[in-house]
Structure formats: structure tokens, C-alpha cells
Amino acid sequence: xxxxxxxxAALDNVIEVRDLHKTYPSGVTAxxxxxxxxxxxxxxxxxxxxxxxxxxxxxxxxxxxAPTRGVARVAGFDVVEQPQQVRxxxxxxxxxxxVDPLITGRENLELQSQIFRLPPETAQHRMxxxxxxxxxxxxxxxxxxxxxxxxxxxxxxxxxxxPQPEVLFLDEPTTGLDPQSRAVxxxxxxxFAGRGLAILxxxxxxxxxxxLADRLAIIDRGQMIMEGSPEELKGSLRGDVxxxxxxxxxxxxxxxxxxxxxxxxxxxxxxxxELFAQAGHGASAVPAVVGALEKSGIDIVxxxxxxxxxxxxxxxxxxxxxxxxxxxxEDPS
Amino acid sequence: xxxxxxTWYLYLRLARMTRRMPIFLVLSIMQPVLWMLLFGQLFxxxxxxxxxxxxxxxxFIAPGIAxxxxxxxxxYTGIGMLRDIDGGVLDxxxxxxxxxxxxxxxRVLLAASQVMLQAGILVLMSxxxxxxxxxxxxxxxLVFAAAALLAxxxxxxxxxxxxxxxxxxxxxxxxxxxxxxxxxxxxxIMAPGLMPxxxxxxxxxxxxxxxxxxxxxxFEGQISTELALNLAMLIxxxxxxxxxxxxxxxxxxxxx
Numbered sequence: 001x002x003x004x005x006x007x008x009a010a011l012d013n014v015i016e017v018r019d020l021h022k023t024y025p026s027g028v029t030a031x032x033x034x035x036x037x038x039x040x041x042x043x044x045x046x047x048x049x050x051x052x053x054x055x056x057x058x059x060x061x062x063x064x065x066a067p068t069r070g071v072a073r074v075a076g077f078d079v080v081e082q083p084q085q086v087r088x089x090x091x092x093x094x095x096x097x098x099v100d101p102l103i104t105g106r107e108n109l110e111l112q113s114q115i116f117r118l119p120p121e122t123a124q125h126r127m128x129x130x131x132x133x134x135x136x137x138x139x140x141x142x143x144x145x146x147x148x149x150x151x152x153x154x155x156x157x158x159x160x161x162x163p164q165p166e167v168l169f170l171d172e173p174t175t176g177l178d179p180q181s182r183a184v185x186x187x188x189x190x191x192f193a194g195r196g197l198a199i200l201x202x203x204x205x206x207x208x209x210x211x212l213a214d215r216l217a218i219i220d221r222g223q224m225i226m227e228g229s230p231e232e233l234k235g236s237l238r239g240d241v242x243x244x245x246x247x248x249x250x251x252x253x254x255x256x257x258x259x260x261x262x263x264x265x266x267x268x269x270x271x272x273x274e275l276f277a278q279a280g281h282g283a284s285a286v287p288a289v290v291g292a293l294e295k296s297g298i299d300i301v302x303x304x305x306x307x308x309x310x311x312x313x314x315x316x317x318x319x320x321x322x323x324x325x326x327x328x329x330e331d332p333s
Numbered sequence: 334x335x336x337x338x339x340t341w342y343l344y345l346r347l348a349r350m351t352r353r354m355p356i357f358l359v360l361s362i363m364q365p366v367l368w369m370l371l372f373g374q375l376f377x378x379x380x381x382x383x384x385x386x387x388x389x390x391x392x393f394i395a396p397g398i399a400x401x402x403x404x405x406x407x408x409y410t411g412i413g414m415l416r417d418i419d420g421g422v423l424d425x426x427x428x429x430x431x432x433x434x435x436x437x438x439x440r441v442l443l444a445a446s447q448v449m450l451q452a453g454i455l456v457l458m459s460x461x462x463x464x465x466x467x468x469x470x471x472x473x474x475l476v477f478a479a480a481a482l483l484a485x486x487x488x489x490x491x492x493x494x495x496x497x498x499x500x501x502x503x504x505x506x507x508x509x510x511x512x513x514x515x516x517x518x519x520x521x522i523m524a525p526g527l528m529p530x531x532x533x534x535x536x537x538x539x540x541x542x543x544x545x546x547x548x549x550x551x552f553e554g555q556i557s558t559e560l561a562l563n564l565a566m567l568i569x570x571x572x573x574x575x576x577x578x579x580x581x582x583x584x585x586x587x588x589x
Contacts, residue, residue, distance in 0.1 A: 025588060062428040066587070087430040098425030100417075102350040114342045115431045143353070159425070 013037045014167050014198045015044070015061065020070035022056050022222075030056035032222040033070070038198050038215075040166070043189075045213035046202045047310070053222040054202035055095060058171045061200065062092045075166045088116070091160030091168040095175065097152055098159070101145035105136055105155050108144060109162060116163040123162075130158040134188060150181035154188065161192065170201045174208060186211055206310040218314055225317045233313045239266065240282030240305055241312045242289060244275040247299040258296050262288045269315055276315060278308075339432040343439035347413070351443070361447060365402045365455040372398065372522060373462065384526045395459035396548035397521040399452040399480045404516060404541060406451060407444040407484035408508040411495030414440060418499065427586065437492055437578050444488035445481040452480045467554030475551025475560070482571045483544040489574040493581035515541040520549070540570040 015038035022031040030053045038044040046054045059065040061074050063083040072079045075089035092098075099108045106127065113123035131137050134154040144152060153173065160168050173189065174182040182205075189212060193199055203209055209216045210230045217227040226233060242265075246255060252270050259277050260268045264285040267278040279285040282305045293300055351357065373391050380390045387393040414437075417423040426436060456466070456473060466473055487508075494504050516522075518535045519542035525533055536542040543563040550560040 064424055064427055064586075084430050087428060090428065092425060092428035094421045094424055094428075096419075096421035096424075098421035100346065100350075100422050101420065102353065103346060107346070107349060111342060111346055112429070115339065115426075115429045163429075 012039050014040050014075050015200060016071075016073045017057070017061070018071045020057065020060065020072060021068045022053070022060065022065070023068045030222055031060075031067070031070075034219065034222065034224055036217050036224065036227060038167070038200055040198055041196050043193055043199045043201060043212055043214045045209035045216035046200070046219055047204070047206065047209045047216050047314075048202075048219040049204055051221075052204075052219045054204075054219065055171055056222075057219075058092075058169050058200065058202060061167075062090060062169055063087055088163070089166045091163060091165035093156045093160040093168070093170050093173060095171045097156055099144050099152065099155050102143065104141050105144055105147070106131075106140040108155065108159060109140075112159050112162040118162070126162060126164070130161055133192060134158050150177055150184065153177060153181075153185060157188070165197065167198045167200060170199060172202055172204070174203070174205065182208075206314070210310050218310075218317060220318050226313070230310060233310065234308045236313065239278055239280040239308075241308050242277040242279055242282055242286060243302075243304050243306065244277065244289065244293070244300060245302040246273055246275070247301050249273050251298045254296060255293060255298050258292045258298070259289055262292050265289070267316070269319065271315060276312065278312075278316070336432040336435055336438075339435035340439050340442065343426075343431075343435055344442055347439060347443045348446075351447070361406060361451060362454050364405070365398055365451050366458050368398050368401060369395070369455060369458055369462070376522065379523070379527075382527060385524045386526055387524065389463065391459055391462045392464040392552075393524070393549075394522060395455065395464045396476050396479075396552040397545055399455050399476055400483060400519075400541060400544045400548055401516060401521055402451045402455065403448045403480040403484040403544070404487060404512050406448050407487040408491050408512055409505065410440055410444045410488035411491035411493075411504040411508075412501055414492045414495040415499065415501050415504065418495070433582065433586070434579065437489070437582055438575075440492055441485045441488040441575070441578070445485045448480050448484035449477055452477055466552050468551050468556065469554065471556065472551040472554045475556075475564070476548045479544040479547040479551070479564070479567065482567050483541065486540065486567075486571040486574040489571070489578035493574075493578040496578075496581040496585040515539055518542065519545050521545050540567060543567040543570070 017037070018035050020031050020034040023029045034053065034057060046057060048054055056065065060067050060072055061079060063079050063086050066080055074086045077085040079086050109127045109130065110123070113127065118126065131140050134157065136151065136154060136158065139147060139151060144155065147155065157170070157173065170189070174185050177185060186208070189199070201209070201212060213230060215227070215229050216233070218225040226236070228236070244255070244259070246252060252273070252275065255275055256268050256270055259265060259275060262285060264279050264281060265277050266280065269276045277285070277289060286303065286305060290300065290303065372394055376394070377390050379385055380387050380393065423436070427433070456476065468475065491504060491508055494507050498504065518532055518539045520528070520536060521541070525536070528536070543566045546563040547560055547567060550557060
């Protein structure tokens with residue numbers, strides 16, 4: 001029996017990021033003061049469009065890149081001061097595969113076990129376990145270059161789990177997969193999550209964060225926009241979202257004013273030819289919205305009512321839709 | 334020691350990849366054999382030139398071809414490194430506690446061992462064609478050592494260029510740019526006595542020539558101060574190249 005560990009709230013956080021800044025030698029600034037924590041056993045998602053700083057964050061936390069400023073600790077160790085300690089305790093699944101295509105799946109796992117100095121019996125045992133978990137048994141002795149995208153992604157994750165890490169980094173785990181493989185991957189991630197393993201997941205799929213994450217942070221242009229559980233974030237919008245599509249884009253400003261005047265509407269946002277109106281009680285506000293627009297002679301193509309999604313949370317926080325990051329919407333040329 | 338164990342594991346990975354390309358292996362083994370035949374035939378008469386100072390061109394050129402093989406085989410090692418960079422293999426390795434030096438050293442060792450294999454085939458071939466190594470086991474070891482050292486040096490340069498430029502085209506262009514001049518500014522295929530004065534002068538500062546001198550004197554069994562001096566310069570050059578590759582690697586890691 002070892003000594004009882006002192007009770008310390010900070011010890012429960014396997015990732016602590018404080019005021020992280022990153023500017024690359026090329027002058028590109030990827031992170032502007034990002035802070036967050038991830039608790040042991042938690043699935044935490046960094047959600048944001050391409051270029052938001054997700055991968056830069058992961059590269060700093062996995063010791064591949066040094067922060068320009070700020071502090072990051074993983075599994076209790078500083079990523080800059082004690083990188084070897086960090087590397088022993090993490091699994092990293094990068095966006096670009098990272099498994100060697102010219103050797104077999106089993107040989108990749110063997111090499112990973114050797115690098116982490118697993119005793120041979122432990123290595124054999126763990127490899128068998130992971131091959132079974134990810135249903136890779138049948139293809140284990142084939143060259144990885146013959147694998148489908150989904151198979152390769154599963155091997156990537158198995159590689160990350162070989163050292164039994166305290167933290168697993170999954171950088172865009174389902175990007176490039178078809179919807180069916182994506183659903184399978186989500187199931188598998190849920191299956192090995194828990195058991196004390198914390199997962200930091202980055203994604204630009206709202207649905208993915210919604211499905212998998214216990215907690216998530218929405219980041220945009222290197223900064224945290226908001227943070228909480230998917231339910232908390234959606235709850236923060238209080239009420240429903242009425243989406244209105246207009247036939248004529250030119251009517252948008254006028255429509256925004258008219259809809260804003262309707263009783264019960266708390267906020268109106270626009271994105272392209274669409275208006276998004278937040279309402280405490282959507283069902284009773286819809287007739288009034290339709291009436292107000294008709295009176296002003298504005299044609300409606302479609303109107304729908306929904307509970308807020310993460311997409312609406314994002315729109316509300318950043319003022320631009322998730323699928324169209326700011327600069328693209330501002331500059332159509 | 335972690336460095337040695339990791340080097341061995343990573344070396345095995347590369348060796349496996351190579352073994353799975355039987356055609357590559359056949360081509361690499363055939364390459365020195367083919368050169369030996371072609372050069373041996375084309376330049377057969379040069380030994381009759383006054384001042385050449387050798388009795389058999391095969392005898393003269395065998396150690397030279399061993400060094401030529403090292404040049405041409407090891408110079409493109411960086412391309413494999415680039416494949417690891419582009420495929421994310423390098424980053425995945427760097428996120429593990431693997432020894433950083435082992436990542437580069439394993440590649441350099443693979444290049445050196447491939448060249449040793451080629452040199453072995455070449456020596457057997459030259460024996461069959463009538464060459465007679467006079468230096469015995471020590472002499473032949475010197476041929477192998479010269480080829481392996483030069484191969485390691487060029488593999489290190491190639492990896493360093495790959496890490497700095499990150500472009501396959503740049504690695505190929507830069508290596509092609511230096512290979513041929515280094516070949517011809519040496520006594521690889523021509524006796525020093527018949528070289529123009531300026532080439533003979535240039536060859537004294539050419540690492541390829543140092544390797545040729547070590548290999549040829551070893552093959553001929555002329556263990557001398559000249560051999561020792563050239564071997565020392567060759568070793569220094571290889572160490573310097575290793576240093577270049579290591580600092581390029583450090584730069585790569587800091588650039589992330």
C-alpha cells in the first residue's frame with residue numbers, strides 16, 4: 001500500500017492551460033491567450049473552424065511545439081520544462097495519420113510498445129486487446145497502406161492507447177471519414193473512454209462535440225469564446241430558435257428590424273439569406289413574426305422552429321455561422 | 334541505454350520496409366555489378382596510358398566503385414525522411430519519449446549497412462573478374478569502412494537537407510548537384526598522375542577522394558600514413574555531417 005495522495009483539487013486536472021499564446025516564426029498568430037482545464041477521465045472537446053487554433057493547442061500540449069507565452073501542464077508536468085515526463089503519459093493521434101504505411105498494423109503497434117518500453121508479455125497482451133477492441137484482428141498482418149481510411153484511423157487510435165496514457169489527444173479523429181465510419185468511430189471512442197482516461201478531442205463538427213464531449217470549449221481565432229457542457233451551452237441561449245429564409249437578400253436589414261420588434265423575440269442574427277430569431281417561447285412567436293414580415297411586404301421562403309443547437313450557440317457567440325468563418329463571410333471576393 | 338535501444342527498434346522498422354521491396358534490393362545489388370562491368374569495359378585501355386601506374390583496371394577501379402556506390406545509394410536517404418514527415422510518422426514519434434537522435438541515426442545506419450552489402454557483392458564480383466585484394470582482412474575492412482563512413486556522411490547531409498527544405502525536389506537537386514563533381518574531382522576512376530593539376534589539387538579537399546584513397550590503399554594492402562591521414566579526415570567529415578543533421582533536426586523541432 002502506498003502513501004495516501006494528498007487531496008488537492010489541482011491534481012485532478014490532467015490538463016491545465018493558462019494564457020497560452022502562439023505566434024509562428026512566419027508571423028502567423030494561432031493562439032491569443034487560451035486557458036482551460038480538463039479533469040481526469042473527462043472527454044473535452046475543442047470546437048472551432050479550421051484555423052481557430054485547435055491543432056496548435058494540441059501540438060503544444062503534446063510537446064511538438066513550444067508556446068510563445070503562457071503555461072501548459074499535462075498529467076502534472078510542464079510541457080516545456082519536463083517534456084519527456086509528458087510524453088510518457090500521453091497518447092497522440094494526429095490529424096495526418098502517423099502510422100507507417102509500409103509495415104503491418106501489428107508491426108506498428110510493436111514498435112510503439114518498444115518505444116514505450118512495455119515488457120514483452122504486457123505488450124502482447126495489450127496489442128491483442130486493442131486489436132480486438134478496434135476489430136483489427138483480421139487486417140493486423142497486412143501492410144497499413146492497404147487499409148481503408150476508417151481502418152487506418154482505428155489503428156491510429158490503437159497506437160495512441162498502447163502506452164495506457166493518462167491523456168489521449170485526438171486531433172480531428174473523424175475528418176475525412178464517411179458518415180457511417182464516423183458513427184462507428186464515435187461508438188468506439190465512447191467504448192474506451194472513461195476508465196480514468198481523459199480525452200482531448202478537437203473537431204470542427206458540432207455534432208461530434210455534442211455527441212462525445214462531457215465539456216467543450218468553442219474557440220475562434222485563438223481565443224476561447226465559451227466553455228461548458230453541450231447542454232449548458234445550448235441552455236445559455238434560453239428558448240428556441242426561429243430560422244427564417246428570405247427570397248431576397250436585400251430585405252435582410254429591414255426584416256431584422258421588423259422581427260426584432262415582435263414581442264417575445266430576444267435577439268435576431270443574420271447569416272447569408274437567413275435570419276435567426278431567438279424567442280423565449282418559439283411556437284407563440286412564429287405567427288407574429290410571419291405577420292410582421294407580411295405587413296412589410298417581405299417574402300418568406302421557409303420558416304422553421306428548433307431547439308437551439310451548438311450551431312446556434314456558435315452563431316450567437318461569434319456573430320457568424322460555424323460553416324462560414326468570419327473572414328470568408330466578410331470578404332466575398 | 335535508451336538511445337541504442339531506440340536506434341535498434343527504428344532501424345528494424347526501416348530494414349523491414351526495405352526487405353518488403355525485393356525489386357529495390359535487387360536493383361541496389363545489381364547497381365555496383367553493372368557499373369563494374371561498364372567501367373571495366375569502357376576504360377579498360379586507360380591502364381596502357383603512360384603514368385597510370387596500375388596493371389589491371391578492374392583491380393584499380395573495384396575500390397573506386399565501392400565508394401561510388403556509397404555516393405549514389407546514400408544521397409537520397411532524406412527522401413525517406415520526408416515521407417515520414419509528410420505522413421505524420423515523424424510527429425507521432427516525436428510525441429513519444431523516443432530518443433530524438435535515434436530517429437536520424439537509424440536512417441544513417443540503414444544507408445551505411447545497405448552500402449556495406451553492396452560493397453560485399455562488389456568485392457566478390459571483382460574477385461571473379463581477376464582482382465586480387467592485397468590487404469587481406471584488414472585491407473578489405475578498410476574498403477568497407479570507407480564506403481560506410483562516406484555513406485553515413487551523405488545520408489546525414491541528405492536528411493539534414495530534407496529537414497531544412499522539406500521538399501523532395503530540393504533534396505534531389507542539391508544531392509545531384511554535388512554527387513557528380515565530387516565523383517570526378519577524385520581518383521575514383523582516374524589515376525591521380527593523369528589528372529590535370531587543378532583537379533588533383535581540388536581532390537585533396539574532397540571527402541569522396543579521401544574515401545577513395547582509404548579504400549584503394551586498403552585494397553592494395555598499402556597500410557600507410559597517407560591512408561591513416563585520409564581515414565582521419567573522412568571520420569572528421571562524417572562527424573561534421575552528423576552534427577549538421579542533428580542541428581537541422583533540432584531546428585525542425587523548434588520550428589513546429
